[in-house]
Amino acid sequence: MQQKKHLRTRKLIDKSLQLRLVGAFVAVGCVATLFQVVLLNQSMLSLSQSMPSNGDLLLAETPGVLARSVLITLGVLIPAMTLVGILVTHRIAGPAYRMRMYCNEIAASGEVTYKCRIRQHDELQSMCEVLNEAVSAVQRAAGTPSQTPSNPSAKDVETAPSLVADQRSQPADAEAK
Amino acid sequence: MSHTPRKKKLNKPKLQLKMIGVFLAISSFAAFGQALLLSQSLMEVGLRIEDTQVARTVQDAMPGLLMRNLLWTALFLLPFMLVVGVHVTHRIAGPAYRIENYLRKVSEDGDISEPCRVRDQDELQNLAGSINQAFTRLRNRAQEEASAPATEPKQAQA
Numbered sequence: 093m094q095q096k097k098h099l100r101t102r103k104l105i106d107k108s109l110q111l112r113l114v115g116a117f118v119a120v121g122c123v124a125t126l127f128q129v130v131l132l133n134q135s136m137l138s139l140s141q142s143m144p145s146n147g148d149l150l151l152a153e154t155p156g157v158l159a160r161s162v163l164i165t166l167g168v169l170i171p172a173m174t175l176v177g178i179l180v181t182h183r184i185a186g187p188a189y190r191m192r193m194y195c196n197e198i199a200a201s202g203e204v205t206y207k208c209r210i211r212q213h214d215e216l217q218s219m220c221e222v223l224n225e226a227v228s229a230v231q232r233a234a235g236t237p238s239q240t241p242s243n244p245s246a247k248d249v250e251t252a253p254s255l256v257a258d259q260r261s262q263p264a265d266a267e268a269k
Numbered sequence: 270m271s272h273t274p275r276k277k278k279l280n281k282p283k284l285q286l287k288m289i290g291v292f293l294a295i296s297s298f299a300a301f302g303q304a305l306l307l308s309q310s311l312m313e314v315g316l317r318i319e320d321t322q323v324a325r326t327v328q329d330a331m332p333g334l335l336m337r338n339l340l341w342t343a344l345f346l347l348p349f350m351l352v353v354g355v356h357v358t359h360r361i362a363g364p365a366y367r368i369e370n371y372l373r374k375v376s377e378d379g380d381i382s383e384p385c386r387v388r389d390q391d392e393l394q395n396l397a398g399s400i401n402q403a404f405t406r407l408r409n410r411a412q413e414e415a416s417a418p419a420t421e422p423k424q425a426q427a
Contacts, residue, residue, distance in 0.1 A: 124296035
C-alpha cells in the first residue's frame with residue numbers, strides 16, 4: 093500500500109542551522125553575480141576604448157545597465173535562494189530534529205517504546221539506523237529487555253508525527269492482546 | 270574540543286557532494302542569469318547608437334565577450350565553490366560522522382562510559398547532547414530497576 097506523503101508543516105525546524113546554510117547559499121549567489129558584473133564592467137571598458145566612436149555613450153550607459161541587472165538578479169536570487177535553502181536544509185534539519193526529540197523522550201521517560209524513523213528521502217538515514225542499534229545495545233548492556241517493536245521496513249516508510257504516534261501505541265496494543 | 274584541522278575532507282561524501290552540487294548550481298544560476306540580463310541590456314544600448322557600423326561592432330563583440338566572461342566565471346567559481354562547499358558542509362558532515370561512529374561503537378559493545386562529543390563550532394551539538402542524556406537515563410533506570418528487588422523486601426518487612 094502506498095504511504096501518504098506528509099508535508100513538513102514547520103519551515104524552520106532548526107533555525108540556527110537552516111538560516112546559516114541559507115545565508116551561505118545567498119552569499120554564494122551574490123559572489124557569482126558580482127564576479128560576473130566585475131568581469132563585464134572590465135570588458136565594456138575595453139570594448140568602449142577599442143570603438144572608433146560612441147565609446148563614451150557605451151561607457152555612460154554601462155553603470156546603469158549593470159546596476160539594473162544586479163538589482164533584478166538579486167531580486168530574483170534572494171527569494172529563490174531562501175526557498176531552495178529551506179528545502180535543502182529540511183533534509184538535514186528534519187531528521188536531526190526528529191532524532192533529538194526521540195532521544196529527549198527517552199531521556200525524559202527512561203523507556204524505549206518505539207524505534208526512531210525518518211523520512212525516506214532525508215539525509216542521516218544511516219545515523220538513524222545506528223541510533224536504534226545503539227539504543228538497543230545500551231538496553232542490553234544495562235540489562236533492560238528491549239521493548240522496541242521490530243520493524244524492518246521502517247526506513248522505507250514516509251513517517252509523520254501521526255505515524256510515530258501510531259507506532260508508539262503498538263507495544264501497548266501488543267501487551268493488551 | 271580541540272581545534273585541530275580536519276584531516277578527512279569528505280567525511281560523508283554523499284551528503285557533502287550533494288551540498289556542493291547545490292552550491293555550484295546556485296552560483297551557475299546566478300552567473301548565467303546575470304550574463305543573460307546584461308547581454309539583453311547591452312544589445313539595447315547597441316541599438317541606441319546611431320552609427321550603424323559602431324552599433325554592429327558592439328553587437329558582434331557581445332557574444333564572444335559574454336562567453337569569455339562566463340568561462341572566467343566558471344574557472345574561478347568551480348574551485349571557489351568546491352572550497353566553500355567543503356568548508357560549509359564540514360560543519361554538518363563532521364559531527365554527523367563523529368556521532369555515527371560513536372553510535373556504531375556503542376551498538377557494538379554497549380559501552381557509554383565516554384560521552385559523545387562534537388567540536389564547539391560544529392552543528393548538531395544539541396543532538397549529541399540529547400544522545401548522551403538518553404543513554405545516561407537508560408543506564409540509570411536499569412541500575413535503579415536492578416537495585417529495586419533488593420530494597421523492596423526490606424521495606425515489606427518493616
